[in-house]
Amino acid sequence: MHTCPRCESKKAEVVSKSPVEGAWEVYMCPVCIFTWRSIEPETITNPEKYNRAFKVNPADIPNAENVPALPAKYIK
Amino acid sequence: MxxxxxxxxxxxxxxxxxxxxxxxxxxxxxxxxxxxxxxxxxxxxxxxxxxxxxxxxxxxxxxxxxxxxxxxxxxxxxxxxxxxxxxxxxxxxxxxxxxxxxxxxxxxxxxxxxxxxxxxxxxxxxxxxxxxxxxxxxxxxxxxxxxxxxxxxxxxxxxxxxxxxxxxxxxxxxxxxxxxxxxxxxxxxxxxxxxxxxxxxxxxxxxxxxxxxxxxxxxxxxxxxxxxxxxxxxxxxxxxxxxxxxxxxxxxxxxxxxxxxxxxxxxxxxxxxxxxxxxxxxxxxxxxxxxxxxxxxxxxxxxxxxxxxxxxxxMIGINTSVPLYHQLKEAFPNEIEAVNAMYTHGLVAIISTKRRYGGFAKAVGMRALTTPHGLGYCKLVIVVDEDVDPFNLPQVMWALSTKMHPKHDAVIIPDLSVLTLDPGSSPSGITHKMVLDATTPVAPETRGHYSQPLDSPVNVEKWEQRLRELLR
Structure with a gap:
């Protein structure tokens, strides 16, 4: 498990490894779906340095607007 | 091919x-x-x-x-x-x-x-x-x-x-x-x-x-x-x-x-x-x-x-301009010359047209706003004469510089539809739109001093074609 730089959940997992062994890994966060590569700049990979304007609070995710709107029968 | x-x-x-x-x-x-x-x-x-x-x-x-x-x-x-x-x-x-x-x-x-x-x-x-x-x-x-x-x-x-x-x-x-x-x-x-x-x-x-x-x-x-x-x-x-x-x-x-x-x-x-x-x-x-x-x-x-x-x-420049051109042609088949709707997918569009009488160019601009693409785009429509190439921005700027009178030629229509991705729209999807008429006034709209437009030396077009072939 890895820490998501964007929403700081601890649940991110490896989704891909470089064909050349050991070059990089790609991680994905199941909470905010953020995806990143291990060798990206620290402003992408480090939760402390990730651009604050783009941080995601997991509590906000269920309130995100549906685009396009869902037909009534799917709305609980 | x-x-x-x-x-x-x-x-x-x-x-x-x-x-x-x-x-x-x-x-x-x-x-x-x-x-x-x-x-x-x-x-x-x-x-x-x-x-x-x-x-x-x-x-x-x-x-x-x-x-x-x-x-x-x-x-x-x-x-x-x-x-x-x-x-x-x-x-x-x-x-x-x-x-x-x-x-x-x-x-x-x-x-x-x-x-x-x-x-x-x-x-x-x-x-x-x-x-x-x-x-x-x-x-x-x-x-x-x-x-x-x-x-x-x-x-x-x-x-x-x-x-x-x-x-x-x-x-x-x-x-x-x-x-x-x-x-x-x-x-x-x-x-x-x-x-x-x-x-x-x-x-x-x-x-x-x-x-x-x-x-x-x-x-x-x-x-x-x-x-x-x-x-x-x-x-x-x-x-x-x-x-x-x-x-x-x-x-x-x-x-x-x-x-x-x-x-x-x-x-x-x-x-x-x-x-x-x-x-x-x-x-x-x-x-x-x-x-x-x-x-x-x-x-x-x-x-x-x-x-x-x-x-x-x-990728979306010419192929956005051409449908708009066709739709304007349906309304004004003899007047519309060309359409350049290449700026941010047509949020800004430039139309070159002949004018039948005073006020005509503004009507062309208004028509662009009501085309299918215009409903979501065309926040600013600039209308220029038929001899101004709308794809040549220095020419368009010349037309705006010399033909447009802000008192008469800037028209703002409030609260029209626009795509929600337009970051300036407020609320999202609603914006004022503007037509700038940069065409030469024609009767009965007689104002300004436009009776002596500059012409080019003889055969400029022939030379242009020849030079293009030489440079190919």
Whole structure:
């Protein structure tokens, strides 16, 4: 498990490894779906340095607007 | 002449000096997006780029900026690469009139070479990478997405081929942005009302005619395949999908078959958009991929999108201008000369027209606002005389400088519709719009001192043509 730089959940997992062994890994966060590569700049990979304007609070995710709107029968 | 497939077009670009292969090692981020954005900054005649030495990969190839310049746009139509923009516009308009061109059906395609139906992992199959620093992940943003009308499945024209942004959200999972105005949103709505998933096919790495047609604002029942045939002047080749009745571009490098999941919305974005701003943080539909095919050693074609101008602007410039031109021609067949709606997909448009009487040019500007594309765009319409080339911005600025009188020629219409991605709209989707009349006043509108316009030395046009041939 890895820490998501964007929403700081601890649940991110490896989704891909470089064909050349050991070059990089790609991680994905199941909470905010953020995806990143291990060798990206620290402003992408480090939760402390990730651009604050783009941080995601997991509590906000269920309130995100549906685009396009869902037909009534799917709305609980 | 039609290009057989994506590789055929790349070969032509290379022969014409319009393809730069980067053999030096690059990192997936930030190098590929940075190099592509930098290329866009070098002007309007830049080459495509092929990256074939990407850190961590053994044999990945990534093609960028494939249609990101006017020479490459001209070559898309098999015209000489130095064809002037206005001539490209008129040639595109001529071919647009050849619609519909019947398709050519094939049984097999090169992308059948490799087929994957188990343990699909898009992160392993495609050399994906981040485009902009605020993007929520790795996107696919130049692929053709194909779907059918479920209520009229036999109607070939209602089958849609469109280009939508798609976030790779899992090994076999994509997020997609079908805004309500898009044709695929109609198909999704039909499927969700039935409680069924919507079959879709995604084709990556296509020859440029279908990409151009897919990015053209056609009417709902007009076939992009029949428009691609009209653009390339030969029937467009398609092949059937295996899991659905959908038709696929024959020359694609990679094909994903799957289904849009009914009733599912999931957090998406943000993604740097063509407006030069991010959009996202909304919940959008999801596609599950069930089957992947690709050519041996596929080339991954990708598109950098961001602060204009980028490849997107070249890709949707002429093909946005021509439908607007046709719709204005329907109202004013003898007057409309040309339309340049290339700025941020037509948020700013320039129309050159003859005037029948005073006030006529303003009516032309108002008509542009009420065309189908104008309802979501055309926030600013500049109207110029028929002898001003709307694609030549210095000429347009000259017209604004000398012909426009702010007291008489600036018209603002309050609270009209605009696409919600316009970051200036408030509320989102509503904006004032403006017509600037930069035409010469004609009777009964007699004002200003316009009786002695400058003419050119004799034979300038002949010399222009001759010089162009000498420089070819």
């Amino acid at each position: 039609a290009y057989k497939d994506f590789r055929d077009f790349l070969a032509t670009l290379e022969k014409e000096g319009q393809l730069l292969t980067i053999n030096d090692e690059v990192k997936p981020e930030p190098d590929i997006a940075a190099a592509t954005k930098a290329m866009s900054k070098l002007g309007a005649e830049t080459p495509a780029m092929l990256f074939d030495n990407i850190y961590g990969y053994t044999d990945a190839k990534v093609a960028m900026n494939v249609m990101g310049s006017w020479p490459n746009h001209a070559l898309m139509m098999s015209l000489p690469k130095n064809t002037p923009l206005k001539d490209q516009f008129f040639e595109f308009a001529r071919r647009y009139d050849q619609f519909p061109m019947p398709v050519q059906r094939e049984e097999t395609a090169p992308f059948h070479e490799v087929e994957i139906t188990e343990n699909i992992n898009l992160f392993d199959i495609l050399p994906l990478f981040r485009l902009n620093q605020g993007d929520g992940g790795f996107y696919i943003d130049k692929a053709c997405v194909i779907s059918r009308d479920l209520d009229d499945p036999e109607h070939f024209g209602k089958q849609n081929v469109g280009i939508y942004r798609m976030q790779v959200k899992g090994k076999d999972r994509l997020g997609i942005q079908p805004v309500p105005q898009h044709d695929i949103a109609i198909h999704l709505r039909q499927a969700e009302e039935r409680g069924e998933n919507l079959p879709v096919v995604i084709a990556l790495g296509n020859e440029p005619a279908i990409t151009t047609a897919a990015a053209t604002p056609l009417l709902y029942d007009q076939s992009e395949y029949e428009m691609a045939g009209a653009i390339q002047g030969e029937p467009y080749r398609i092949v059937k999908a295996k899991d659905s009745d959908l038709d696929i571009p024959w020359g694609a490098e990679v094909v994903l078959e799957g289904e849009l999941l009914a009733g599912v919305r999931e957090f998406e974005g943000p993604f740097g958009e063509f407006t030069g701003h991010y959009s996202g943080g909304r919940s959008m539909p999801v596609i599950k991929i069930n089957r992947v095919y690709h050519r041996q050693n596929p080339i991954f074609e990708h598109l950098y999108i961001g602060m204009p101008w980028t490849e997107t602007d070249y």
